[in-house]
Amino acid sequence: MIYITGGSSGIGLAMGRVFAAQGAHLLLLARDEQKLKDAGRTVEKSRRSHTQKVGTMSLDVADPAAVKKKMKIALDIYGAPDILINSAGINKYADHFENITYDMFDEVMKINLYGPRNMIHTLLPVMKTGKGHVVILSSAAGLFGMFGYTAYGTSKAALLGLSDSLRYELKPLGMKLTVICPPEVDTPMNIDEAKTLPQEGRAVKSLGGFLTPEFAAKVIIKAIAREQYLYIPGASTRFLYLLHRLSNGWLTRMTSDAVIRRARKKMGK
Numbered sequence: 001m002i003y004i005t006g007g008s009s010g011i012g013l014a015m016g017r018v019f020a021a022q023g024a025h026l027l028l029l030a031r032d033e034q035k036l037k038d039a040g041r042t043v044e045k046s047r048r049s050h051t052q053k054v055g056t057m058s059l060d061v062a063d064p065a066a067v068k069k070k071m072k073i074a075l076d077i078y079g080a081p082d083i084l085i086n087s088a089g090i091n092k093y094a095d096h097f098e099n100i101t102y103d104m105f106d107e108v109m110k111i112n113l114y115g116p117r118n119m120i121h122t123l124l125p126v127m128k129t130g131k132g133h134v135v136i137l138s139s140a141a142g143l144f145g146m147f148g149y150t151a152y153g154t155s156k157a158a159l160l161g162l163s164d165s166l167r168y169e170l171k172p173l174g175m176k177l178t179v180i181c182p183p184e185v186d187t188p189m190n191i192d193e194a195k196t197l198p199q200e201g202r203a204v205k206s207l208g209g210f211l212t213p214e215f216a217a218k219v220i221i222k223a224i225a226r227e228q229y230l231y232i233p234g235a236s237t238r239f240l241y242l243l244h245r246l247s248n249g250w251l252t253r254m255t256s257d258a259v260i261r262r263a264r265k266k267m268g269k
């Protein structure tokens with residue numbers, strides 16, 4: 001049984017389809033019921049057999065009481081997940097820091113960071129028995145600083161901190177944890193982001209490459225199968241991260257500063 005938060009769209013939905021084609025039972029979780037119903041039908045079409053369950057359940061992962069209540073229902077109907085994929089996330093407020101209010105910052109943290117926290121904390125007791133696998137969608141923006149990403153990037157970097165510590169607790173229990181740091185993936189998330197992302201941020205982001213959700217889903221599922229801890233989809237982002245680490249961040253800062261300078265010149269700033 002695989003639970004996928006954010007299973008109604010983008011990477012989560014694409015992963016649902018790949019898992020369904022591999023024969024998995026699935027529960028897709030997100031807020032919007034209509035989007036979930038549509039996603040459920042799409043995933044059902046990818047099933048290998050009609051005996052596979054594809055459930056949907058509306059849930060706001062940022063609400064800890066709702067997570068507790070709905071997961072109790074989910075466990076009764078579907079049983080404990082062997083794999084919990086935390087893909088639910090938002091990037092609504094990619095903007096200059098001074099334009100991001102306390103409430104906007106808080107909303108990003110509540111969904112992107114507290115969401116996985118709420119899900120994992122609620123399901124950990126039942127996942128222990130089956131030596132389950134926790135998967136967390138962080139981002140390349142959690143590995144590198146990015147112009148315009150003070151809210152989103154902070155939430156994604158915090159997920160890496162959560163993963164690093166949690167991994168040590170899960171390993172002795174026989175549980176697995178995989179944290180994923182994709183570069184830009186062609187999903188509805190980027191439509192939201194484009195409304196406010198400063199041009200400097202757009203220019204820097206293009207260094208990391210661009211993946212389709214189908215490609216991202218396939219390579220992420222392979223990384224889960226080989227129980228990899230940290231996985232970065234996309235060869236160019238993996239290479240950039242290697243340079244970043246070898247230079248202690250110096251090369252990334254130099255390159256990003258140069259790209260930002262050029263973008264600002266083009267903007268007449």
Ligand SMILES: NC(=O)c1ccc[n+]([C@@H]2O[C@H](COP(=O)([O-])OP(=O)(O)OC[C@H]3O[C@@H](n4cnc5c(N)ncnc54)[C@H](OP(=O)(O)O)[C@@H]3O)[C@@H](O)[C@H]2O)c1
Binds near residue numbers: 090182
């Ligand atoms: N796309 C990229 O470029 C990219 C790159 C790196 C990492 N990521 C990460 O990958 C994950 C998936 O992103 P995506 O691109 O697939 O985004 P997406 O297409 O916008 O999908 C986001 C999903 O999360 C759900 N969601 C949002 N807030 C929620 C909440 N409070 N409770 C429950 N579900 C919620 C959405 O459904 P509802 O709105 O109906 O709830 C939707 O199903 C995110 O964590 C994102 O940060 C994305």
